[in-house]
């Protein structure tokens with residue numbers, strides 16, 4: 001039987017990564033306000049993984065040699081309950097969280113997801129604005145779920161689609177029975193339901209770079225914004241090599257040769273993608289350049305895995321198990337009570353304040369220093385036993 005990749009959660013780890021994470025005593029008052037990490041970065045975005053399973057097997061994310069029928073996914077009872085999820089999301093808002101992204105694995109496989117979204121869509125940020133709720137999905141189940149999700153209060157959806165040609169799509173997703181046209185129908189259904197739509201395309205050299213132009217052309221003059229993502233060295237099962245990375249600069253060049261582009265930039269320092277606009281007014285595209293242009297300096301994202309691990313970096317090799325916190329809080333006060341939320345908010349703030357992560361920047365600096373762009377390098381101080389993206393949430 002394929003062994004499950006060890007779950008890299010450190011139970012009862014402290015914010016300082018030395019002692020134990022204990023919930024603060026009952027009665028503690030956490031005063032709401034922006035909380036910064038040790039590199040002075042605020043916490044703005046929370047990514048919540050609702051399941052570690054998926055109905056595709058993208059070769060760059062969940063290769064079938066590892067994620068096969070013998071692989072031990074989280075048992076149902078290990079997944080955070082909706083009460084625990086709502087508790088953790090609500091507890092993060094007083095720290096400054098403004099955006100929530102529901103992800104996975106494939107989040108549309110989580111039973112009752114619309115109920116969870118309905119609960120979370122009622123929440124307000126510190127600035128009394130609605131908490132912005134987005135979802136990242138492979139789109140396979142989107143056609144039928146788009147409307148119920150929008151009615152439940154979802155604001156936006158990001159659909160992953162790496163190719164238009166069935167042959168390339170099916171090879172990349174390792175899904176011979178799925179026609180990419182069904183994903184396009186899911187995108188149309190989402191737009192018809194009033195959701196703002198982005199499309200993510202991971203580009204891998206020698207695999208789907210020939211799809212860059214057809215994808216760009218397909219989404220020109222459409223409301224969905226296409227974003228190109230550099231293939232990342234996340235996890236440890238996808239055999240990443242930097243020779244498979246097509247840089248954002250190359251992608252821009254390939255498109256601009258046919259459809260001139262002008263740089264728009266980022267709307268704020270925390271935006272992941274850099275936007276470019278077609279000179280002829282056909283809309284915009286985005287570039288996510290984690291490899292060639294790391295953006296750790298503006299990184300304001302925390303992640304919670306489907307079983308309650310708190311991760312302050314996508315490339316983390318360990319997280320902090322929040323379940324003991326949630327259980328301890330629940331013993332003293334109802335999870336959604338003001339007192340219960342205060343206690344978890346204080347603990348989450350302590351974790352964020354201890355954060356120093358900047359993996360991509362370190363990797364980039366190291367590769368420059370060694371004149372080794374074009375080879376795999378691990379950033380100093382981090383092991384290669386990194387947590388998988390399907391587990392931590394993309």
Ligand code: SAM
Pocket residue numbers: 054060061103104105106107136137138139158159160200202229230231232233234238389390393394
């Ligand atoms: N299953 C959903 C989906 O595919 O949209 C949500 C989870 S998936 C892990 C989130 C995003 O991560 C997807 O857009 C996917 O393409 C991206 N992703 C996964 N592995 C990646 C890698 N090695 N490099 C770059 N992006 C990756």
Ligand code: SF4
Pocket residue numbers: 054055056057058061062104105106138160390
């Ligand atoms: Fe599944 Fe998304 Fe990973 Fe593809 S990228 S295997 S759809 S979790």
Ligand code: SF4
Pocket residue numbers: 295296297299300312313314315357358359360361
């Ligand atoms: Fe943020 Fe870590 Fe990615 Fe840097 S490497 S942008 S700190 S998630």
